[in-house]
Amino acid sequence: MAFVEQHIHDAPTSFWSKYIVSYDHKVIGKQFLWFGIFWLLVGGLMALLIRWTLAYPGVPFPVIGNLLFPHTDGVVPPDTYAMLFTMHGTIMIFFAITPILIGAFGNFCIPLMIGARDMIFPTLNMLSFWFSMASGVLLLASLCLPLGAAAGGWTSYPTLSTNIGQPGLGQTLWLLSLFLFGVSSTMGAVNYITTVITLRAPGMGYFKMPLTIWGLWLTAILNAIFVPVLGAGLLLLTFDRVFGTTFFLAGAAATSGKGDPVLFQHVFWIFGHPEVYILILPAWGIVSDLLSFFARKPAFGYKMTALSLSAITVLSTVVYGHHMYTTQMSPLMTQSFMTLTMLISIPSAIFFANWLGTLWKGSIRFHSPMLFSLGVVFVFGLGGLTGLYLASTSIDLYLHDTYFVVGHFHYTMAASVLLGGFAGTYFWFPKMFGRMMNEKLAKWHFWCTMIPLNGIFTGMMVVGYGGMHRRLYNPFIYEFLQKLVPINIFITVCAVLMGAAQFIFIYNFVHTIFFKKEVAPANPWEVGTLEWEIPSPAPHYNFKDIPHVKCGPHELGNPNLKNGRDFQYQTEEWVKA
């Protein structure tokens, strides 16, 4: 392929052009990071409100309860509870994980790690951020409506989300907000895909890309293909609500004509299943890289990891039916979906074994990014194994919509992605902001997060196995669930502890950015990928000269290296091990 000259533009000077309407991928990445952290806090507060209600039904929420719910003396009312779990899911998936993992790391890492000066379409990139901002504002606005925000669950199944189930503007705003968000992330995806295809530095073949880039790129592909499917579903549901079409209306919800509520489930999960891989693939990529970097060993089976991630990407598109076993699907269909779903465990087992192979006999450095990466290995292993139970139709019929499912997807999607996101944040922080985060606080943050986190989600699986259904305001009105009160209190205590632990991170993050004077070295972690060859923080033009790549990203611990280091940069001539 030919290589095109990438010009160096003058650095913007005014505050407005530098931090607000910036075209620079690094600034947009940071904007997404702040955006995501803000929503992470909002979603986390909602999670605590939910947990409090489940542990102490009818007891006022401490400290801020009276402020939030003055009409009920601080008790979370039932309709607000439904709104809270809906918004918690929506916010965490679309406004916290997506901006942090895909928006922040995607924008920041892709050009730096493939040796480009910027994304290929910088304007599109900026628009992508401002579309997310607009959709965030819409979602916030929906929280302030008299009838409340959407409360039909994050999946918004009709008839819960039709005008009968959800009168008022809340659900409509939710639909519009998510549609805008879909447009924004599709813009991002087009940008990422094209950038990776066309702007890789000379010598950077696909199999010389860091696995982070593999993860982000595959995510972008899934995103470009499947987020528009959600868009179609959202638009049709909006039409149902606003213009009176009857796509998803049936029974009492339809005044005339008849539609099919299950149709929405099909559309939603055709998008929804790839979506969980959209969320997790970047974290897998980051962890695959970090394990190798901190074990000071080449990534075990690099090519197989990349290929199995690709295989998962392909498989993830044909398994969506496992979310719908209980919708009277024909047994032939459930069997096929079950088989396809189980197939995913093969590539997953391959890259998981590769992770362990990377760690095996490595001289591991337990820096904070490594701790978080090891955390991902642990929680993803646990979460992935419980997925096998749910994939099997006969077990799923009993576990469907119980807290076992909630525990499972929180382990895989929430815990793995959260820990992966923290790993990435601690790892690239010096390159982003030019300072090192306090390592001691980071380690405290890890343990104070990791231990309660497992308490929460293992606890959820246990109560789910005990028969507790999700989305119940007060499950303990059922006699057989009353024995589960103590363990629910345990989960809530863990949740509060984990929530409190995040303030360690916030303090560390804000303090390091604004008050720490010490400048970080260019390559604090002693890693050979392209972004560590340039100064910290990365300069405006990224690379003075476009680098020429000569070896893979994980050339660590080679005894034949004569340069006094145990790693080599990607621009150096490859030394045979």
Add this chain to the structure above:
Amino acid sequence: MKSTSQEYRELQHSIGMTVTLISFGMMFASLFLGYFLVRFNSPVWPPVEIAQLPKLLPLLSTVVIGLSSLTYYWFEMKKRSSKWLVLTLVLGLLFLGLQWSLWAKMKEVGILVSHGMVPSMVYAFSWLHAGHIVLGLFFLSWLLLRKMDQDLWVKNVGKFWHFLGIIWLMMYLMLFVQ
């Protein structure tokens, strides 16, 4: 002659546009998936309880949008003279007018959005398509005013416009020809 770097730039944008069109295509594909699910689950097709859909207007709009693709093709391939581009724009506007009268006509014969799956689909699909046509017309005018001499933009706007033509042809076959 184009320089290598110019050609490479065109390639980059062409890849970007292709990915974008895949995204748009998936959006329409999900609509069509819904259509087929409904169609194969219903005992009679088309359902008998609704009035006959207009025949002539959708046929006309299909012809018009087909012609507009042709005029754009001539603009792109032959002369690159603005008259073909203006003609494309006019045909696009005419298409929108025809869609408008299709909706009016359907209302006149008593087919309303709330009358079940088929009217819902006819209306919603043509609304969504018309929305994209508006976007396409915006691109065409922008091309006419600003970027007519640049291959890159001519090609990419063309891709989008032809894509919309193909989508409408599929919608026409599904909804009106049956």
